[in-house]
Amino acid sequence: MSDENVFDMKTSKPVNFRKYMKAGISILLLIILLITILNSMMITKEGEYKVVRQFGEVVDVEGEPGLHFKIPFIQTTTTLPNKNMSYDMEEQEINTLDKKRIIIDNYAVWRITDPTRMINTAKTVVGAQSRMGEFIFSTVRTELGQMNYEEIINDEKSSRSDLNIRITERVNELLSDYGAEVKDVRIKRTDLPEANEQSVYTRMISERESTAQEYLSRGEAEKSRIMAETDRRVQEMLSKARADAEQIRAEGEQEAAQIYNEAFSKDPEFYRLYRTLESYKTTVDDQTTIIIPHDSPYARTLLGYFGE
Structure with missing residues (x-):
């Protein structure tokens, strides 16, 4: 056997496994410590709440922007918006007091006022919006159900400003247990179902034509009154002018006759x-x-x- 193929076991150095194990454990502990520190930190941004929960229960709410801390791995956080939000509802059909079916389209401006109560009742923002939408539709249906169709669509007879205030106040009463507040509720649009649209348009055109004819009649009556008053005043002015002319003529003839008499008496x-x-x-x-x-x-x- 050749000497080149002989391996001398006595000359090789043993591997130091203990050294590598200590280094690995140190790195692992460092990683765990870093993860723990990162997990204990939470950053609250402008316009949001950080809700801290422990075993499902809300234990803290941070609404001030900045860096905050929690118990790592035990406590979790949920982010909620801390600003006004817009909620656009789906179109719904309702009945008016005069039994007209109309389609309404609403939107609401709202915000979260009590994150703890909202988490405990509605669980999420979507859940809160769902409950709010139900309350708004119920209130709008009740309020518009006490009004005639023409009162709703006619700007001259409409009381929408008061209606919006009443709806907002009532919805806030219903939302008081959900940690949310509605700032404003507005009716964006009111339409008729396609089946009723043409008949209502025809009636509205007829009403507008009737109103226009009434205005024309009033105008003609006013015109006749003004013309009659003008004719009367003209006749009064002409009568006075004729009377004045007759008086002046009579005075002139009298004066002329006097002049004639005086002139002729001098030479008969x-x-x-x-x-x-x-x-x-x-x-x-x-x-x-x-x-x-x-x-x-x-x-x-x-x-x-x-x-x-």
Whole structure:
């Protein structure tokens, strides 16, 4: 046998297993310690709650942002939102006071006010929203069931602002045991089922046409009143103007007659001549044949005899 294939057992060094075992145990303990430290830490962010539970029971709630600690492996944490949230409900059908079926679409703004109570009753945010949706639908159905359809959709007759307040207050009463509070409940949309839509639209058009005709009738009546009042005032003004004109004319004629009298009294002969000439205007034209005595006033005037 060759010397090259001979292995000398006396010259090899034994492996130090104890050294490697200690190093492994140290690393393992370090890892366990690191995991323990990390598991005991919890970071609360802005806008959230950290709910600490031990054996299923809530033992602490941290709502302030920052680093907090818990008992590792024994206590667990649940994160809940600490801000306003929007909950959009599914469309639902309800009956109004006048037996109309309508489809309503609601949404609510809400927040968690007591995380401990919410965890103990609703368990999760989804569970709280589910209960809140039931309360909202029940309250809306009750409130709208006491109103006529036209009161709900007509802006002039609607009292939705009061309705929203009543619904919000009632839902908060029902949610008082669930650690949640509704800030506002709003009706986004009200529609009719397709089967009723056309008939209601036809009735609404008829009502609008009736209202328009009423406005037109009122306008015509007001127009007639204004025209009658204007005609009356015009007639009063014309009557007064005629009376004033007659008075002025009479005064003018009186003054003219006085002037004539004063002028003619100064020369009676001229007055007689003037009267005679004035009479010619109505008695003589280009077709007139006059037969009069030669010594009549007409003849004397025509012949130029103005003396005696």
